Amino acid sequence: MRAFVGWFLALSVALGLSAYLARAITVGDRRLFLPGDTSSGHHQIEERCELCHSESFSDRETIQASCVDCHATELDEVDDSHPRSKFTDPRNSDRVAILDARYCVTCHREHAPDATGAMGLTLPEDYCFHCHQDVGEERETHVGLPFDGCAASGCHNFHDNRSLYEDFLTRHGNDGDLLEAFRFAVLPSGERTLEALGIARMDAPNGSRWRPSARELSIWSNAIHARGGVNCSGCHAPTDRGEWSLGVPVAVCGECHEPQRAGFAASRHGMRWVAELDAMRPSRARLAMRETAPDGGLDCVSCHGEHVFDLAYAATEACLGCHSDEHSVAFEASPHARFEPAPGTSPEAVEKTGTDRITCATCHLPRVVGPGGRAYVEHNQNHNLRPNEKMIRDVCMDCHGLSFSIDALADRELIRRNFDRSPELHVPSIDWALGRVAPDSNSARRKDRED
Numbered sequence: 204m205r206a207f208v209g210w211f212l213a214l215s216v217a218l219g220l221s222a223y224l225a226r227a228i229t230v231g232d233r234r235l236f237l238p239g240d241t242s243s244g245h246h247q248i249e250e251r252c253e254l255c256h257s258e259s260f261s262d263r264e265t266i267q268a269s270c271v272d273c274h275a276t277e278l279d280e281v282d283d284s285h286p287r288s289k290f291t292d293p294r295n296s297d298r299v300a301i302l303d304a305r306y307c308v309t310c311h312r313e314h315a316p317d318a319t320g321a322m323g324l325t326l327p328e329d330y331c332f333h334c335h336q337d338v339g340e341e342r343e344t345h346v347g348l349p350f351d352g353c354a355a356s357g358c359h360n361f362h363d364n365r366s367l368y369e370d371f372l373t374r375h376g377n378d379g380d381l382l383e384a385f386r387f388a389v390l391p392s393g394e395r396t397l398e399a400l401g402i403a404r405m406d407a408p409n410g411s412r413w414r415p416s417a418r419e420l421s422i423w424s425n426a427i428h429a430r431g432g433v434n435c436s437g438c439h440a441p442t443d444r445g446e447w448s449l450g451v452p453v454a455v456c457g458e459c460h461e462p463q464r465a466g467f468a469a470s471r472h473g474m475r476w477v478a479e480l481d482a483m484r485p486s487r488a489r490l491a492m493r494e495t496a497p498d499g500g501l502d503c504v505s506c507h508g509e510h511v512f513d514l515a516y517a518a519t520e521a522c523l524g525c526h527s528d529e530h531s532v533a534f535e536a537s538p539h540a541r542f543e544p545a546p547g548t549s550p551e552a553v554e555k556t557g558t559d560r561i562t563c564a565t566c567h568l569p570r571v572v573g574p575g576g577r578a579y580v581e582h583n584q585n586h587n588l589r590p591n592e593k594m595i596r597d598v599c600m601d602c603h604g605l606s607f608s609i610d611a612l613a614d615r616e617l618i619r620r621n622f623d624r625s626p627e628l629h630v631p632s633i634d635w636a637l638g639r640v641a642p643d644s645n646s647a648r649r650k651d652r653e654d
């Protein structure tokens with residue numbers, strides 16, 4: 204608490220905002236001290252200033268540590284092409300003198316809406332120039348290319364180049380579509396039975412037997428949890444507390460569904476929950492939401508319903524109950540939504556999940572194979588969202604060729620229309636890669652990196 208009071212005072216003096224101080228303390232809203240709107244990535248957690256700032260709010264090292272704390276794993280996983288270690292290497296000190304890439308805030312400042320572009324970038328788009336002026340001399344294909352296009356036309360990213368590095372392009376450049384042969388990753392069936400979880404109680408809070416209504420019982424007994432051997436108390440009275448409660452918080456679902464809880468916690472949907480703020484509500488969103496969107500707070504039930512847990516519903520209808528931006532609304536008329544797979548496509552998947560369709564979740568909550576070879580649903584819908592080439596390997600390439608996928612994702616208008624036609628752009632980097640005869644000597648190293 205004392206830290207906060209000190210912080211408030213320092214800030215109010217610094218900014219000459221003492222007139223606001225009393226009000227800020229009364230209403231408890233420190234957002235009054237924000238120098239400008241927070242970027243779209245962080246606006247949902249902006250009221251907890253201390254997630255990024257120390258008492259001395261412009262202290263770079265604290266800010267840096269906070270960025271690393273929340274994002275290091277993600278950048279490691281994508282095999283960051285420009286990790287900090289590149290810039291602490293003395294051989295690159297001349298470049299660092301021009302653009303200090305050791306610090307995240309060199310490129311990602313905050314509360315500076317006028318300077319902020321996609322993905323929180325606060326530099327002009329031609330910034331690659333500062334370190335790679337000579338690329339035009341080294342590569343014939345690159346002579347005379349404008350520097351503001353390096354990362355804006357589907358060719359390169361600064362951090363995540365897993366679908367864009369040369370050897371990957373060479374290996375997959377000639378792959379065709381697999382539209383008739385695609386298979387959905389099959390979700391595993393129940394291993395956590397009632398017995399295994401040691402759940403057998405059905406007691407109500409006052410010690411009497413809980414009496415479900417006929418409707419509740421019938422919904423529940425048809426539902427997957429009954430089949431998996433989880434009874435009422437498995438959710439309404441988890442073992443460690445044993446008390447009945449009608450509300451079932453995320454943490455309780457997470458006791459049995461850890462990968463899904465972890466994905467939710469890392470996602471935009473779960474970021475307020477994990478920051479211990481009150482729940483994420485459509486009414487607080489910057490993205491377009493339906494007026495009728497349920498505003499009770501986003502949790503597992505928002506998509507899964509209370510007792511039904513119908514995956515096909517969760518995968519499209521639930522989303523459209525809230526999202527109403529042009530891209531989302533355009534989905535239902537798109538070729539993806541209308542497509543019916545050929546008879547015989549992975550019948551196990553159809554039987555197990557009821558989703559043999561291409562849905563919002565196919566792209567945004569894809570089925571991935573985790574440790575031990577088990578398929579599960581990646582619940583972090585930001586995991587592959589931006590830069591959107593992240594979707595290529597885990598999603599598009601299940602069905603489309605690499606070149607088609609890169610072109611489609613570089614076409615912003617096509618994304619807005621939710622992929623209702625072929626791409627109208629062509630990204631030439633694959634042609635360049637295929638045109639270079641021998642794969643370069645780094646090819647083996649890079650191949651290893653792919654996995």
Ligand code: HEC
Nearest residue numbers: 233234236237238245248249250251252255261308312313
């Ligand atoms: C997600 C991280 C994050 C959160 C949360 C956050 N900030 Fe910031 N803030 C930053 C970053 C990054 C900068 C830029 C620092 C730089 O340019 O060196 C910044 C800059 C500032 C500055 C200008 C500092 C200067 O030296 O010019 C102020 C004032 C500020 N923040 C206030 C706030 C307040 C008040 C809150 C809470 C209501 C808040 N911030 C929440 C990340 C955050």
Ligand code: HEC
Nearest residue numbers: 270271274304306307310322324354360361362363589590
């Ligand atoms: C030299 C500029 C630069 C620096 C330094 C930098 N970034 Fe980025 N960052 C970008 C650009 C540009 C993007 C847009 C996507 C791309 O090109 O990779 C981006 C995108 C991101 C994204 C979106 C997801 C992704 O995989 O791309 C995250 C998260 C991110 N940066 C975090 C960080 C963190 C944390 C640091 C510090 C450890 C950092 N960045 C340092 C330029 C930079």
Ligand code: HEC
Nearest residue numbers: 244245254255269270273307311322323470471474585589
């Ligand atoms: C408390 C955890 C937390 C802290 C601290 C934090 N971030 Fe984030 N950041 C998130 C979450 C959650 C998102 C939204 C989900 C996503 O895009 O992955 C996000 C989004 C972003 C994005 C936008 C990605 C996009 O898709 O548009 C960038 C860039 C980014 N953060 C960089 C930074 C930098 C740089 C810092 C330090 C100044 C920082 N973050 C501090 C949690 C954090």
Ligand code: HEC
Nearest residue numbers: 284289295298299302304330331333334353354359360361
């Ligand atoms: C602050 C300096 C800096 C900036 C800004 C920068 N780079 Fe780099 N980049 C490096 C360094 C250092 C290397 C390591 C290889 C080298 O020395 O050339 C590198 C390597 C690369 C590589 C080879 C990657 C690999 O995995 O082998 C590519 C491609 C690349 N950068 C593209 C870009 C693009 C595109 C941008 C702009 C979006 C950019 N860089 C911005 C410093 C920078």
Ligand code: HEC
Nearest residue numbers: 391392393395427431433437438451455456459503507512
């Ligand atoms: C006591 C453990 C337990 C709790 C608590 C629990 N579940 Fe489950 N859940 C299971 C089991 C067991 C299965 C069946 C697994 C299987 O067949 O793969 C399952 C399956 C599911 C499925 C898959 C449905 C399908 O068609 O494959 C969803 C979705 C689900 N749970 C969501 C939730 C949500 C949301 C909560 C919290 C409201 C929750 N679960 C709480 C144990 C639990």
Ligand code: HEC
Nearest residue numbers: 415419420423428433434435437438449450451504509510
């Ligand atoms: C997989 C977890 C799960 C199981 C098993 C489960 N429930 Fe629920 N139940 C929920 C969730 C989630 C809610 C909604 C809670 C919320 O909104 O916070 C709920 C809500 C309820 C409500 C309140 C409904 C309302 O309209 O207010 C009742 C009553 C209820 N459950 C009874 C039962 C009974 C009886 C059983 C066993 C036949 C059962 N539940 C089994 C997860 C479960």
Ligand code: HEC
Nearest residue numbers: 456457460463464467502503506514517518558564579580
């Ligand atoms: C944004 C909507 C959304 C939210 C929020 C959500 N889920 Fe899901 N979940 C889905 C979708 C969609 C699927 C099925 C995707 C498919 O069938 O391809 C799914 C599948 C599942 C499955 C079965 C597949 C698997 O991964 O084994 C479980 C279990 C599950 N969710 C648990 C949870 C839990 C626990 C939470 C809360 C921490 C949660 N979900 C929150 C949309 C959501």
Ligand code: HEC
Nearest residue numbers: 471484485488489490501505517518521522525563567584
């Ligand atoms: C209860 C309402 C609700 C439901 C249901 C829901 N969302 Fe969201 N979603 C939100 C809110 C609120 C945000 C945060 C928007 C903001 O901060 O502007 C969000 C954010 C997102 C984002 C991140 C956007 C970004 O720019 O970072 C994606 C992608 C997304 N949702 C997709 C889905 C999908 C796919 C489903 C269904 C599987 C779904 N949502 C279900 C309310 C919902």
Ligand code: HEC
Nearest residue numbers: 522523526530531534539562563566588589590591618622
């Ligand atoms: C074929 C893949 C695909 C399908 C299907 C799909 N999306 Fe997307 N979605 C994308 C891509 C790609 C982006 C753009 C990411 C970027 O570059 O910013 C996106 C962006 C979004 C965003 C963020 C919009 C913004 O302005 O930040 C939301 C929300 C979203 N999608 C929701 C949905 C919903 C809801 C559905 C189903 C009704 C759906 N999407 C279907 C691929 C898909």
Ligand code: HEC
Nearest residue numbers: 382385538542594598599601602611612622623624625626
């Ligand atoms: C599960 C398989 C599957 C996945 C995953 C998938 N698609 Fe598709 N896609 C299809 C099918 C099937 C069609 C319809 C083909 C037809 O109607 O002939 C299609 C059609 C399209 C079209 C319209 C083509 C046209 O000429 O009308 C575009 C663009 C597209 N997909 C882009 C993407 C992108 C980008 C991704 C990844 C973000 C993606 N798709 C993921 C199967 C998939």
